[in-house]
Amino acid sequence: MRVSLELKDLAKYPFLKESQQFIGASTDTIEQFLAGASGRIAVRHAMERIRVSLRMAERDGNSERIPSDSIDVKLSISGYVLARIIISCAADRALMERLVRYEAGRAYAFLLDEEDMKRKYVASGVGLQLGSDSLPVIQYVETVAGLHEERWRLVNRDVVGGRVAVSPQEMNELLKEQIRVVLLRQLPLRVPEKVCSMLGPQVGEIRDAYQKTILEQFGAVEEACFPPCIQALATALTAGTNLPHSGRFALTAFLHNIGMGPAQIIELYCRAPDFDLSKTQYQVEHISGRSGTEYTAPSCAAMRTYGLCIKSDGICARINHPLNYYRLKKRKEKKEPTSPSD
Numbered sequence: 318m319r320v321s322l323e324l325k326d327l328a329k330y331p332f333l334k335e336s337q338q339f340i341g342a343s344t345d346t347i348e349q350f351l352a353g354a355s356g357r358i359a360v361r362h363a364m365e366r367i368r369v370s371l372r373m374a375e376r377d378g379n380s381e382r383i384p385s386d387s388i389d390v391k392l393s394i395s396g397y398v399l400a401r402i403i404i405s406c407a408a409d410r411a412l413m414e415r416l417v418r419y420e421a422g423r424a425y426a427f428l429l430d431e432e433d434m435k436r437k438y439v440a441s442g443v444g445l446q447l448g449s450d451s452l453p454v455i456q457y458v459e460t461v462a463g464l465h466e467e468r469w470r471l472v473n474r475d476v477v478g479g480r481v482a483v484s485p486q487e488m489n490e491l492l493k494e495q496i497r498v499v500l501l502r503q504l505p506l507r508v509p510e511k512v513c514s515m516l517g518p519q520v521g522e523i524r525d526a527y528q529k530t531i532l533e534q535f536g537a538v539e540e541a542c543f544p545p546c547i548q549a550l551a552t553a554l555t556a557g558t559n560l561p562h563s564g565r566f567a568l569t570a571f572l573h574n575i576g577m578g579p580a581q582i583i584e585l586y587c588r589a590p591d592f593d594l595s596k597t598q599y600q601v602e603h604i605s606g607r608s609g610t611e612y613t614a615p616s617c618a619a620m621r622t623y624g625l626c627i628k629s630d631g632i633c634a635r636i637n638h639p640l641n642y643y644r645l646k647k648r649k650e651k652k653e654p655t656s657p658s659d
């Protein structure tokens with residue numbers, strides 16, 4: 318497929334090999350680059366990228382000013398690369414998830430305005446053939462793993478000869494997910510310790526900003542505002558019931574998402590009669606993202622599939638995720654007005 322990319326396309330889609338080649342010709346080491354004036358500007362670009370990713374999961378890329386001259390395009394792509402380096406130094410899966418979700422949303426917003434050929438070309442750069450009417454099962458499962466609508470579940474799809482049928486419209490929808498999955502698969506990058514220590518102040522700032530974001534989103538932890546499913550799991554745990562793996566996962570991921578630290582979560586598990594500190598510590602840290610495991614609490618649809626949905630009050634009818642229940646209940650408790658998105 319012959320498609321000519323313009324300079325600004327390299328800034329729009331910094332993950333393409335052409336974009337990486339564009340900045341790859343320098344003879345400087347990364348340490349030398351970071352110590353120079355261009356490095357300092359690129360770090361600023363990187364920090365802005367990460368900050369935006371913390372404030373919002375996705376972004377309308379069309380509102381972003383895209384550079385078109387060579388120097389600014391290089392700085393923009395360097396900012397993308399450095400953001401991934403800083404996040405890798407922070408070694409927190411939640412931060413990586415946020416960054417790739419933002420990058421995928423940003424690129425996808427640009428792609429919506431591109432002509433077919435260019436969209437197909439960028440899609441092929443992340444391994445998705447937009448003209449095709451099916452995907453290999455393994456690729457399909459990996460790509461839809463973060464999508465919770467019933468229609469994406471494999472049992473609801475036509476599978477023929479090891480391929481899953483996907484309509485052209487759905488293939489377009491999957492493009493954003495495919496970018497996200499590919500970028501996430503590449504993280505964390507292997508960054509030399511010396512580089513991480515040069516970026517230490519930025520890593521610290523991002524960790525603090527993330528904590529602050531969680532606190533702003535959820536405030537202090539209030540058990541009284543837990544959704545019925547999570548309350549039921551916590552109660553069952555206290556009563557000495559052996560929770561299934563899906564229950565432990567849902568409870569731990571939920572508590573992690575609302576800002577509870579591993580120590581606080583382990584304290585909750587202490588109430589269980591079969592409490593085993595080292596096993597619990599391992600599980601909690603695993604689910605909290607330290608080892609690259611999915612960390613987001615399951616949606617209501619997924620909770621229903623696991624048989625963990627209680628659905629016992631009016632708020633449940635208005636939300637599709639236990640985290641939204643928690644946010645809404647906290648706002649109601651404070652008698653604050655709710656936004657239309659709730």
Ligand code: SF4
Pocket residue numbers: 544545546547616617620621625626627628629633634637638639642
């Ligand atoms: S509807 Fe959602 S929040 Fe309510 S109990 Fe079911 S899973 Fe939990």
